[in-house]
Amino acid sequence: MSEGNAGRSALQILGDGLRLYRRHFRSLVAIMAPPLLLSLVFFLAVPSGPEPDGGEAASLWRSAPLAVLQLLDLFLFLLAPAAVVVAAATAAAGGPPGFRTSYGRAWKAGWKLLGCYLLCWLIVGLGWLFFALPGLVAAVYLAFALPSVAVEGQGPWRALRRSAGLVSGRFWPTAGRLLLYLLLFFVTGLSLNLLLAGVASLLGFPEPLLVMIWRGGDAVATASGFSAQFLQSAAVGNVVNTLVSLLLLPAFLVLLVLLYLDLRIRKEGLDQATLAAELAR
Template sequence: MAQNQGWGPYGDPGWGGGWAPPPPPPQPGVIPLRPLTVGEMLGGAMASIGRYKSAVFGIPLVVFGLYSVVVGVAVVVALAGVSDAVPGFLDAVDEPGSSEPPWEELQPFVVAFFSVLAVLMIGYVLAVATVQAAMLAVLQNAVVGRPATFGSVWRQALPRVPALIGTTLLSGLIAMVPTLLALVAFSVIIIGTSVAAASGDGDDGTAASVFLVVGVLGALITVVPAVWLYVKFILAPAAVVFEKQGPIAALRRSSQLVHGRWWPIAGISVLVALIAGVIAGVVQQVLGMLGFIPLITAASDLGPEPRMADVISMLSVYLVIVLLAQMAGYVIQSTFPPLVNGLLYVDQRIRKENLAVALAESAATPPPPAY
């Protein structure tokens, strides 16, 4: 009788037919090349931060620093533009019998406000998209264990920023319809609650209660599609950077990868957002409290009749500390979640498309020389 040769390629063909466990999956970078657990995703994101510090921290600091400078310049320009209109505005307010200033007096302030608001929103969208593209570029190198510097990540990420902005805006427009309906439903709840409180018992109270119930049901019905769409498209930014997809193709790609795995992806995304939000909030609170120390010390030295220059100097120091705290929050919330969401994308492709083989081959192939 033939000798028992074991149970497969990893069996012991020797005497006794013993069995040895298969070898562990390859891990050229921050994650093993197999379906990932939640802990491995969080650990892979933290390992990426640790290995690529210059890019992970340097790019967000530069981007949000420039964003803060641009916003500050916009505010200064807006204040300079309305400085000549302030006396006329104050005279119009103080004029006897005037209930509100005329439009001619309000127009410069309205224009200045919306100009600053436009700079604020456009700059924030650009900054967030740039940092998100950079974090995904970092992860693309981290998964296969390749080195990446500030400059290489910047060159890799910058061309994908327009497509990433388009993807964000397109997914936002798609999710806006149920979101607006949800806002309408919440407004119905508020109105219904107010009417119910004012009506008391009787027919009016019954009608108000029905009105309130309809608003609650409407809010639930409209919130669910908005959340579903948000998770459905959450992997689209990774498709933009990893696969160089356009906005529409990236949304379609994300929908394919999320299909059948909506609940796990939703749960991990919420967990990561909570972790980043809590850490950012704690850092901002600590820095904000530390900012009060020089403020209180300086306030005690001002005396009973402080000079305006001293007051402005004192407040400027505090505002700088608050700005640094805000920037620290931006950095935390714009780095950790994109890294984990990128690993969610890698995990789904490993599960559904056997991406592990291609990643192992890519890790074994040296990168092309940079010119």
């Protein structure tokens, strides 16, 4: 973190973020892993073809555990980004980002996080529904609602107001930085997907589904369900997408946290001691 009220440039924040991510790579990836891996296991484990008829009781017996797993996965997707934000902020404050402490803080803010997500989706979604531009503006102003909840413990409405207050007066620089980082991660994600797809093909696995469709492959549904080629390609595609998401999502959240901290440094003179005290509450 910079001293006083001196902010960092977009490239400086990018460099700081990559160094922090590299230094704490295993911890950050481990924190983001549970929902992504559970989704992958769920996809690979659920049969996609017709099942033998065992009656209503047997069908309920099979579907109940899957419903529980889906709810657990949704719950983890609620907590995991907040836990990564806590870990990144802890690292920026000079502390060690721990799995249990990060998830513990996210767990305590569970209802606040849920309310924050719902309000953000509602406001941004309404903006996109009527006109694209209001949705984009709302997305920028509310970009730091998650760190406001996870780091400062703000409630849903306060987090939205807090985020908008931080962005106020620096809308265009903030929008430009977010756009730059999103484009960077889009290009990196696409490149990694193609690279891993090539590696999978060299190892004898089918092409990922999107690659196969793009190349005009036979990805069709039959009368008894999806074709074997379709299912195999979908499975490989899900594995590849999970690996790419596991690498890139924590890195993007690190940059989001550093942007949030940069705005607080510029406007409030935030220092490491103050940040550490907030995380200790």
